[in-house]
Amino acid sequence: MTGMRIGIIGCGNISPAYLNYLQDSSIVKVTALADMLPEKAAERAKEYEIERVYTVEEMLQSPDIDIILNLTIPASHAAINIAALEHGKHVYAEKPLSISLEDAKHTLALAEAKQLRVGCAPDTFLGAGMETSRKAIQEGQIGRPIAATAFMMGEGPEGWHPNPEFFYAEGGGPMFDMGPYYLTALVNLLGPITRLSSSAASLIPERIVKTGPRAGTRIPVHTPTHFSGTLDFADGAIGTLVTSFDIPGGSTLPRIEIYGTEGSLLVPDPNYFDGVVKIRKYGSEEWSTVPPAFTGAANERGKGIEDMARAILEHREHRASGKLAYHVLEAMHAFIASSNEGRHIHLESAAALPLEAAFRSSVKAVLV
Numbered sequence: 001m002t003g004m005r006i007g008i009i010g011c012g013n014i015s016p017a018y019l020n021y022l023q024d025s026s027i028v029k030v031t032a033l034a035d036m037l038p039e040k041a042a043e044r045a046k047e048y049e050i051e052r053v054y055t056v057e058e059m060l061q062s063p064d065i066d067i068i069l070n071l072t073i074p075a076s077h078a079a080i081n082i083a084a085l086e087h088g089k090h091v092y093a094e095k096p097l098s099i100s101l102e103d104a105k106h107t108l109a110l111a112e113a114k115q116l117r118v119g120c121a122p123d124t125f126l127g128a129g130m131e132t133s134r135k136a137i138q139e140g141q142i143g144r145p146i147a148a149t150a151f152m153m154g155e156g157p158e159g160w161h162p163n164p165e166f167f168y169a170e171g172g173g174p175m176f177d178m179g180p181y182y183l184t185a186l187v188n189l190l191g192p193i194t195r196l197s198s199s200a201a202s203l204i205p206e207r208i209v210k211t212g213p214r215a216g217t218r219i220p221v222h223t224p225t226h227f228s229g230t231l232d233f234a235d236g237a238i239g240t241l242v243t244s245f246d247i248p249g250g251s252t253l254p255r256i257e258i259y260g261t262e263g264s265l266l267v268p269d270p271n272y273f274d275g276v277v278k279i280r281k282y283g284s285e286e287w288s289t290v291p292p293a294f295t296g297a298a299n300e301r302g303k304g305i306e307d308m309a310r311a312i313l314e315h316r317e318h319r320a321s322g323k324l325a326y327h328v329l330e331a332m333h334a335f336i337a338s339s340n341e342g343r344h345i346h347l348e349s350a351a352a353l354p355l356e357a358a359f360r361s362s363v364k365a366v367l368v
Protein backbone atom coordinates (compact mmCIF):
# COMPACT_ATOMS: atom_id res chain seq x y z
CA MET A 1 0.00 0.00 0.00
CA THR A 2 1.39 3.42 -0.88
CA GLY A 3 -1.23 5.66 0.72
CA MET A 4 -3.97 5.45 3.30
CA ARG A 5 -7.70 5.95 2.86
CA ILE A 6 -9.47 8.27 5.28
CA GLY A 7 -13.17 8.28 6.09
CA ILE A 8 -14.41 11.40 7.89
CA ILE A 9 -17.22 11.17 10.46
CA GLY A 10 -18.59 14.63 11.32
CA CYS A 11 -18.95 17.16 8.50
CA GLY A 12 -19.57 20.37 10.43
CA ASN A 13 -17.72 23.63 10.88
CA ILE A 14 -14.13 22.38 11.09
CA SER A 15 -14.33 19.77 8.30
CA PRO A 16 -13.46 22.16 5.41
CA ALA A 17 -10.11 23.01 7.09
CA TYR A 18 -9.14 19.31 7.03
CA LEU A 19 -10.52 18.73 3.54
CA ASN A 20 -8.62 21.75 2.19
CA TYR A 21 -5.30 20.55 3.59
CA LEU A 22 -5.71 16.83 2.91
CA GLN A 23 -6.79 17.19 -0.71
CA ASP A 24 -3.14 17.98 -1.58
CA SER A 25 -1.64 15.08 0.40
CA SER A 26 0.36 12.37 -1.33
CA ILE A 27 0.13 10.10 1.75
CA VAL A 28 -3.61 10.05 2.44
CA LYS A 29 -6.82 10.38 0.46
CA VAL A 30 -10.24 11.23 1.88
CA THR A 31 -12.51 8.72 0.16
CA ALA A 32 -15.75 8.82 2.17
CA LEU A 33 -17.78 11.14 4.42
CA ALA A 34 -20.44 10.44 7.04
CA ASP A 35 -22.49 12.50 9.48
CA MET A 36 -25.47 11.77 11.69
CA LEU A 37 -27.17 14.40 9.52
CA PRO A 38 -26.70 12.80 6.06
CA GLU A 39 -27.40 16.05 4.23
CA LYS A 40 -24.28 17.60 5.81
CA ALA A 41 -22.09 14.76 4.53
CA ALA A 42 -23.71 14.96 1.09
CA GLU A 43 -23.17 18.72 0.91
CA ARG A 44 -19.46 18.45 1.80
CA ALA A 45 -18.98 15.51 -0.58
CA LYS A 46 -20.35 17.60 -3.43
CA GLU A 47 -18.21 20.58 -2.47
CA TYR A 48 -14.97 18.53 -2.32
CA GLU A 49 -15.81 15.87 -4.95
CA ILE A 50 -15.52 13.01 -2.46
CA GLU A 51 -16.52 9.67 -3.97
CA ARG A 52 -18.74 8.20 -1.27
CA VAL A 53 -21.29 9.34 1.32
CA TYR A 54 -21.92 6.72 3.98
CA THR A 55 -23.97 6.33 7.11
CA VAL A 56 -21.76 6.07 10.22
CA GLU A 57 -22.40 2.30 10.31
CA GLU A 58 -21.50 1.87 6.62
CA MET A 59 -18.30 3.83 7.21
CA LEU A 60 -17.33 1.62 10.15
CA GLN A 61 -18.08 -1.57 8.17
CA SER A 62 -16.34 -0.44 4.97
CA PRO A 63 -13.26 -2.50 4.05
CA ASP A 64 -12.01 0.46 1.97
CA ILE A 65 -11.23 2.76 4.91
CA ASP A 66 -7.93 2.59 6.84
CA ILE A 67 -8.30 5.57 9.20
CA ILE A 68 -11.41 7.20 10.63
CA LEU A 69 -11.06 10.97 11.08
CA ASN A 70 -13.45 11.82 13.91
CA LEU A 71 -14.62 15.44 13.56
CA THR A 72 -17.77 15.09 15.66
CA ILE A 73 -18.51 17.16 18.77
CA PRO A 74 -16.60 16.29 22.01
CA ALA A 75 -19.55 14.31 23.49
CA SER A 76 -19.36 11.90 20.51
CA HIS A 77 -15.55 11.54 20.39
CA ALA A 78 -15.20 8.49 22.66
CA ALA A 79 -18.03 6.45 21.12
CA ILE A 80 -16.79 7.02 17.55
CA ASN A 81 -13.12 6.44 18.50
CA ILE A 82 -13.97 3.15 20.22
CA ALA A 83 -16.29 2.00 17.42
CA ALA A 84 -13.58 2.72 14.82
CA LEU A 85 -11.02 0.65 16.74
CA GLU A 86 -13.52 -2.16 17.30
CA HIS A 87 -14.00 -2.28 13.52
CA GLY A 88 -10.24 -2.63 13.00
CA LYS A 89 -9.58 0.95 11.89
CA HIS A 90 -7.01 3.46 13.08
CA VAL A 91 -8.59 6.62 14.43
CA TYR A 92 -7.61 10.28 14.63
CA ALA A 93 -9.95 12.56 16.59
CA GLU A 94 -10.47 16.24 17.06
CA LYS A 95 -9.73 17.41 20.60
CA PRO A 96 -10.34 16.53 23.33
CA LEU A 97 -9.59 12.79 22.98
CA SER A 98 -12.77 12.16 24.99
CA ILE A 99 -14.54 13.93 27.81
CA SER A 100 -13.86 11.38 30.55
CA LEU A 101 -10.45 9.98 31.45
CA GLU A 102 -11.98 6.50 31.72
CA ASP A 103 -13.11 6.60 28.08
CA ALA A 104 -9.68 7.85 27.00
CA LYS A 105 -7.95 5.09 28.96
CA HIS A 106 -10.24 2.49 27.40
CA THR A 107 -9.58 3.93 23.92
CA LEU A 108 -5.79 3.69 24.31
CA ALA A 109 -5.95 0.19 25.82
CA LEU A 110 -8.18 -1.03 22.99
CA ALA A 111 -5.82 0.43 20.38
CA GLU A 112 -2.88 -1.25 22.03
CA ALA A 113 -4.67 -4.60 22.17
CA LYS A 114 -5.62 -4.35 18.50
CA GLN A 115 -2.27 -2.89 17.40
CA LEU A 116 -4.01 0.15 15.93
CA ARG A 117 -3.11 3.84 16.15
CA VAL A 118 -4.92 6.63 18.00
CA GLY A 119 -4.08 10.19 17.06
CA CYS A 120 -5.62 13.40 18.34
CA ALA A 121 -5.71 17.12 17.63
CA PRO A 122 -4.35 19.66 18.08
CA ASP A 123 -1.67 19.31 15.44
CA THR A 124 -0.84 23.02 15.41
CA PHE A 125 2.32 22.19 17.36
CA LEU A 126 3.61 20.56 14.15
CA GLY A 127 3.43 23.93 12.39
CA ALA A 128 6.31 26.24 11.56
CA GLY A 129 5.71 28.63 14.49
CA MET A 130 5.87 26.01 17.23
CA GLU A 131 8.59 23.95 15.53
CA THR A 132 10.80 27.04 15.28
CA SER A 133 10.16 27.78 18.97
CA ARG A 134 10.98 24.21 19.96
CA LYS A 135 14.19 24.21 17.96
CA ALA A 136 15.30 27.47 19.62
CA ILE A 137 14.73 25.95 23.08
CA GLN A 138 16.40 22.66 22.14
CA GLU A 139 19.43 24.57 20.86
CA GLY A 140 19.69 26.25 24.26
CA GLN A 141 19.07 29.74 22.85
CA ILE A 142 17.30 30.85 26.05
CA GLY A 143 19.40 28.64 28.31
CA ARG A 144 17.59 26.43 30.78
CA PRO A 145 13.81 27.03 30.74
CA ILE A 146 12.73 28.34 34.16
CA ALA A 147 9.16 29.49 33.62
CA ALA A 148 6.35 29.94 31.11
CA THR A 149 3.19 32.02 30.86
CA ALA A 150 0.25 31.26 28.57
CA PHE A 151 -2.95 33.25 28.16
CA MET A 152 -6.06 32.42 26.14
CA MET A 153 -8.42 35.25 27.01
CA GLY A 154 -11.46 35.77 24.83
CA GLU A 155 -15.17 36.39 24.80
CA GLY A 156 -16.34 32.86 23.93
CA PRO A 157 -17.32 31.32 20.59
CA GLU A 158 -20.99 32.38 20.49
CA GLY A 159 -19.93 35.37 18.40
CA TRP A 160 -18.76 33.22 15.46
CA HIS A 161 -20.02 29.62 15.86
CA PRO A 162 -23.63 29.03 14.70
CA ASN A 163 -24.17 26.07 17.11
CA PRO A 164 -22.08 26.91 20.21
CA GLU A 165 -23.95 24.72 22.76
CA PHE A 166 -21.13 22.18 23.03
CA PHE A 167 -18.69 24.89 24.12
CA TYR A 168 -20.79 25.43 27.26
CA ALA A 169 -21.54 21.75 27.99
CA GLU A 170 -19.37 19.36 30.01
CA GLY A 171 -16.23 18.77 27.94
CA GLY A 172 -16.32 22.35 26.59
CA GLY A 173 -15.43 25.68 28.19
CA PRO A 174 -12.13 27.47 27.61
CA MET A 175 -10.16 24.63 29.21
CA PHE A 176 -11.46 21.60 27.27
CA ASP A 177 -11.92 23.61 24.06
CA MET A 178 -8.80 25.85 23.95
CA GLY A 179 -6.69 24.27 26.71
CA PRO A 180 -5.52 21.48 24.36
CA TYR A 181 -3.72 24.02 22.13
CA TYR A 182 -1.94 25.71 25.03
CA LEU A 183 -1.19 22.57 27.06
CA THR A 184 0.01 20.61 24.02
CA ALA A 185 2.25 23.52 23.05
CA LEU A 186 3.67 23.82 26.57
CA VAL A 187 4.26 20.06 26.88
CA ASN A 188 5.87 20.03 23.44
CA LEU A 189 8.20 22.87 24.46
CA LEU A 190 8.89 22.01 28.12
CA GLY A 191 8.08 18.32 28.56
CA PRO A 192 5.41 16.65 30.71
CA ILE A 193 3.52 18.30 33.59
CA THR A 194 3.99 16.56 36.94
CA ARG A 195 1.45 18.49 39.04
CA LEU A 196 -0.80 21.52 38.85
CA SER A 197 -3.11 23.73 40.89
CA SER A 198 -5.94 25.97 39.77
CA SER A 199 -9.00 28.09 40.46
CA ALA A 200 -11.97 27.79 38.10
CA ALA A 201 -15.25 29.72 38.00
CA SER A 202 -18.42 30.14 35.99
CA LEU A 203 -19.68 33.62 36.82
CA ILE A 204 -21.81 34.23 33.70
CA PRO A 205 -24.71 31.69 33.82
CA GLU A 206 -26.07 32.13 30.28
CA ARG A 207 -24.81 32.98 26.75
CA ILE A 208 -26.64 34.17 23.65
CA VAL A 209 -25.94 32.86 20.12
CA LYS A 210 -24.89 35.88 18.06
CA THR A 211 -24.60 34.51 14.54
CA GLY A 212 -26.42 32.26 12.04
CA PRO A 213 -30.06 31.18 11.87
CA ARG A 214 -30.23 30.58 15.63
CA ALA A 215 -29.04 34.06 16.62
CA GLY A 216 -30.74 35.16 19.84
CA THR A 217 -31.00 31.60 21.27
CA ARG A 218 -30.08 31.43 24.95
CA ILE A 219 -27.55 28.79 26.07
CA PRO A 220 -27.19 27.65 29.69
CA VAL A 221 -23.58 27.37 30.91
CA HIS A 222 -22.70 23.97 32.40
CA THR A 223 -18.91 24.31 32.68
CA PRO A 224 -16.39 26.73 34.21
CA THR A 225 -15.59 29.60 31.84
CA HIS A 226 -12.50 31.06 33.55
CA PHE A 227 -9.44 29.08 34.73
CA SER A 228 -6.22 30.28 36.31
CA GLY A 229 -3.56 27.71 37.16
CA THR A 230 0.05 26.90 37.96
CA LEU A 231 1.87 24.02 36.30
CA ASP A 232 5.02 22.20 37.44
CA PHE A 233 6.99 20.63 34.57
CA ALA A 234 9.07 17.49 35.02
CA ASP A 235 12.32 19.37 34.45
CA GLY A 236 11.52 21.99 37.09
CA ALA A 237 10.08 24.89 35.06
CA ILE A 238 6.91 26.50 36.42
CA GLY A 239 4.08 27.60 34.12
CA THR A 240 1.10 29.91 34.51
CA LEU A 241 -1.94 29.23 32.32
CA VAL A 242 -5.14 31.28 32.12
CA THR A 243 -7.95 30.21 29.77
CA SER A 244 -11.13 32.26 29.67
CA PHE A 245 -14.33 32.86 27.72
CA ASP A 246 -15.11 35.74 30.12
CA ILE A 247 -12.93 38.54 28.68
CA PRO A 248 -15.13 40.43 26.16
CA GLY A 249 -12.90 43.50 26.41
CA GLY A 250 -9.88 41.58 25.13
CA SER A 251 -6.34 41.57 26.52
CA THR A 252 -2.86 42.73 25.54
CA LEU A 253 -1.11 39.75 27.16
CA PRO A 254 1.03 37.59 24.88
CA ARG A 255 -0.19 34.08 24.01
CA ILE A 256 2.84 32.15 25.28
CA GLU A 257 6.24 33.22 26.63
CA ILE A 258 9.03 30.91 27.81
CA TYR A 259 11.66 32.33 30.17
CA GLY A 260 15.14 30.82 30.40
CA THR A 261 18.42 31.47 32.19
CA GLU A 262 19.84 33.15 29.06
CA GLY A 263 16.80 34.87 27.57
CA SER A 264 13.06 34.91 26.85
CA LEU A 265 11.12 33.49 23.91
CA LEU A 266 7.82 34.85 22.56
CA VAL A 267 5.95 31.90 21.06
CA PRO A 268 3.17 32.45 18.49
CA ASP A 269 -0.54 31.70 18.99
CA PRO A 270 -0.82 27.89 19.36
CA ASN A 271 -4.22 27.92 17.63
CA TYR A 272 -2.38 28.54 14.34
CA PHE A 273 0.42 26.72 12.56
CA ASP A 274 2.53 29.74 11.58
CA GLY A 275 3.50 32.95 13.38
CA VAL A 276 6.58 34.95 14.26
CA VAL A 277 8.87 33.75 17.06
CA LYS A 278 10.77 36.45 18.96
CA ILE A 279 13.68 36.21 21.32
CA ARG A 280 15.35 38.62 23.72
CA LYS A 281 18.68 37.43 25.02
CA TYR A 282 20.00 38.48 28.43
CA GLY A 283 21.78 41.83 28.07
CA SER A 284 20.01 42.79 24.84
CA GLU A 285 17.73 45.85 24.68
CA GLU A 286 15.69 44.49 21.80
CA TRP A 287 13.45 41.57 20.90
CA SER A 288 14.58 40.03 17.61
CA THR A 289 12.86 37.62 15.22
CA VAL A 290 14.05 34.02 15.31
CA PRO A 291 14.63 33.01 11.67
CA PRO A 292 11.86 30.51 10.78
CA ALA A 293 13.32 27.00 10.74
CA PHE A 294 10.30 25.65 8.88
CA THR A 295 7.72 26.95 6.43
CA GLY A 296 3.97 26.50 6.34
CA ALA A 297 0.58 28.18 6.23
CA ALA A 298 -1.63 29.47 9.07
CA ASN A 299 -4.15 26.62 8.85
CA GLU A 300 -2.76 23.17 8.13
CA ARG A 301 -5.26 21.12 10.15
CA GLY A 302 -4.65 17.61 8.88
CA LYS A 303 -0.87 17.64 9.39
CA GLY A 304 -1.28 15.38 12.45
CA ILE A 305 -3.32 12.67 10.71
CA GLU A 306 -0.99 12.87 7.70
CA ASP A 307 2.00 12.32 10.03
CA MET A 308 0.14 9.41 11.65
CA ALA A 309 -0.49 7.79 8.25
CA ARG A 310 3.15 8.26 7.28
CA ALA A 311 4.25 6.87 10.65
CA ILE A 312 2.10 3.76 10.15
CA LEU A 313 3.69 3.17 6.75
CA GLU A 314 7.20 3.84 8.15
CA HIS A 315 6.64 1.81 11.37
CA ARG A 316 7.49 4.71 13.69
CA GLU A 317 5.67 6.67 16.40
CA HIS A 318 3.42 9.52 15.31
CA ARG A 319 3.61 12.89 17.05
CA ALA A 320 -0.01 13.99 17.65
CA SER A 321 -0.47 10.78 19.62
CA GLY A 322 -3.19 9.41 21.87
CA LYS A 323 -0.61 9.28 24.66
CA LEU A 324 0.08 13.02 24.39
CA ALA A 325 -3.66 13.79 24.16
CA TYR A 326 -4.28 11.65 27.26
CA HIS A 327 -1.68 13.64 29.22
CA VAL A 328 -3.35 16.89 28.14
CA LEU A 329 -6.79 15.49 29.07
CA GLU A 330 -5.50 14.46 32.50
CA ALA A 331 -4.13 18.00 32.97
CA MET A 332 -7.48 19.55 31.99
CA HIS A 333 -9.35 17.34 34.47
CA ALA A 334 -6.77 18.28 37.09
CA PHE A 335 -7.61 21.97 36.52
CA ILE A 336 -11.19 21.21 37.58
CA ALA A 337 -10.26 18.80 40.40
CA SER A 338 -7.66 21.16 41.88
CA SER A 339 -10.16 24.02 42.05
CA ASN A 340 -12.90 21.80 43.49
CA GLU A 341 -10.65 20.10 46.04
CA GLY A 342 -8.36 23.02 46.93
CA ARG A 343 -5.08 21.13 46.41
CA HIS A 344 -2.32 20.33 43.90
CA ILE A 345 -3.12 17.39 41.61
CA HIS A 346 -0.31 15.05 40.50
CA LEU A 347 -0.52 13.76 36.92
CA GLU A 348 0.01 10.01 36.59
CA SER A 349 0.55 10.18 32.84
CA ALA A 350 3.68 12.40 33.15
CA ALA A 351 5.83 9.29 33.56
CA ALA A 352 4.57 7.80 30.28
CA LEU A 353 5.71 10.85 28.36
CA PRO A 354 9.49 11.19 28.52
CA LEU A 355 11.25 14.36 27.46
CA GLU A 356 12.72 14.33 23.99
CA ALA A 357 16.35 13.18 24.09
CA ALA A 358 17.47 16.29 22.23
CA PHE A 359 15.73 18.55 24.73
CA ARG A 360 17.26 16.71 27.70
CA SER A 361 20.74 17.02 26.29
CA SER A 362 20.32 20.73 25.56
CA VAL A 363 19.21 21.30 29.16
CA LYS A 364 22.18 19.29 30.43
CA ALA A 365 24.53 21.21 28.16
CA VAL A 366 23.33 24.47 29.65
CA LEU A 367 23.59 23.19 33.22
CA VAL A 368 27.20 22.04 33.04
Ligand SMILES: NC(=O)c1ccc[n+]([C@@H]2O[C@H](COP(=O)([O-])OP(=O)(O)OC[C@H]3O[C@@H](n4cnc5c(N)ncnc54)[C@H](O)[C@@H]3O)[C@@H](O)[C@H]2O)c1
Pocket (backbone or CB within 6 Å): 009, 010, 011, 012, 013, 014, 015, 034, 035, 036, 037, 040, 056, 071, 072, 073, 074, 076, 080, 094, 095, 096, 163, 177
Ligand atom coordinates in the same frame (compact mmCIF):
# COMPACT_ATOMS: atom_id res chain seq x y z
N1 LIG B 1 -15.06 24.94 14.68
C1 LIG B 1 -13.79 25.16 14.84
O1 LIG B 1 -13.21 26.20 14.46
C2 LIG B 1 -12.92 24.10 15.46
C3 LIG B 1 -11.55 24.31 15.45
C4 LIG B 1 -10.73 23.32 15.94
C5 LIG B 1 -11.28 22.17 16.45
N2 LIG B 1 -12.63 22.00 16.50
C6 LIG B 1 -13.14 20.74 17.07
O2 LIG B 1 -13.74 19.99 16.03
C7 LIG B 1 -14.84 19.23 16.54
C8 LIG B 1 -16.07 19.56 15.74
O3 LIG B 1 -16.33 20.95 15.85
P1 LIG B 1 -17.24 21.69 14.79
O4 LIG B 1 -17.09 23.13 15.10
O5 LIG B 1 -16.97 21.20 13.41
O6 LIG B 1 -18.69 21.20 15.30
P2 LIG B 1 -20.04 21.20 14.45
O7 LIG B 1 -21.15 21.08 15.44
O8 LIG B 1 -20.04 22.31 13.48
O9 LIG B 1 -19.92 19.81 13.61
C9 LIG B 1 -19.95 18.54 14.20
C10 LIG B 1 -20.61 17.56 13.23
O10 LIG B 1 -20.56 16.25 13.79
C11 LIG B 1 -21.82 15.62 13.60
N3 LIG B 1 -21.98 14.64 14.67
C12 LIG B 1 -22.05 14.84 16.01
N4 LIG B 1 -22.14 13.69 16.68
C13 LIG B 1 -22.11 12.71 15.74
C14 LIG B 1 -22.16 11.30 15.79
N5 LIG B 1 -22.26 10.64 16.97
N6 LIG B 1 -22.10 10.61 14.64
C15 LIG B 1 -22.01 11.25 13.45
N7 LIG B 1 -21.95 12.59 13.32
C16 LIG B 1 -22.00 13.31 14.46
C17 LIG B 1 -22.83 16.76 13.65
O11 LIG B 1 -24.06 16.42 12.97
C18 LIG B 1 -22.07 17.89 12.96
O12 LIG B 1 -22.30 17.91 11.56
C19 LIG B 1 -14.94 19.58 18.02
O13 LIG B 1 -14.28 18.61 18.79
C20 LIG B 1 -14.21 20.91 18.13
O14 LIG B 1 -13.62 21.09 19.40
C21 LIG B 1 -13.46 22.92 15.98
